[in-house]
Amino acid sequence: QVQLVQSGGGLVQAGGSLRLSCAASGRTFNSYTMGWFRQALGKEREFVAAISLWSGGSTYYSDSVKGRFTISRDNAKNTVYLQMNSLKPEDTAVYYCAARFGAGGTAQSSLYDYWGQGTQVTVSS
Numbered sequence: 001q002v003q004l005v006q007s008g009g010g011l012v013q014a015g016g017s018l019r020l021s022c023a024a025s026g027r028t029f030n031s032y033t034m035g036w037f038r039q040a041l042g043k044e045r046e047f048v049a050a051i052s053l054w055s056g057g058s059t060y061y062s063d064s065v066k067g068r069f070t071i072s073r074d075n076a077k078n079t080v081y082l083q084m085n086s087l088k089p090e091d092t093a094v095y096y097c098a099a100r101f102g103a104g105g106t107a108q109s110s111l112y113d114y115w116g117q118g119t120q121v122t123v124s125s
Contacts (some may be wrong), residue, residue: 001114004099004114006020006095006118006119007021009119010121011123012122012123013124014088014123016123017086019083020082021079022034022080022082022097024099031101033052033099033102033107034051036071037095038093045096045109048061048107050071050106052104053103055073058105063094064090068084080097087121090123092121098112099112099115101113
């Protein structure tokens with residue numbers, strides 16, 4: 001069992017930056033691929049980014065955030081981060097971290113085993 005506790009988020013003006021954190025319980029954090037998803041009001045949950053098992057592992061991004069967002073992880077702290085720069089109003093959503101046992105980043109939410117509680121990110125124009 002893995003528990004994911006998110007922090008960060010909030011309200012920021014367009015062009016600003018925010019960093020989300022997701023801390024995982026347990027001793028096997030480096031056995032999980034980690035991902036970030038988001039869900040805007042009235043829309044389906046969508047993939048944002050993923051990182052494979054190791055801190056220097058492969059990363060994957062949706063086209064909408066590539067070049068603006070950076071996913072990273074610190075296995076010593078059991079934490080994954082999402083650094084969000086050059087934020088746009090269309091980035092407004094509830095953001096979720098997720099854990100998938102094993103290697104291989106994927107944008108398919110159904111393949112993730114555990115989810116964080118979600119955190120609101122609001123970008124004002």
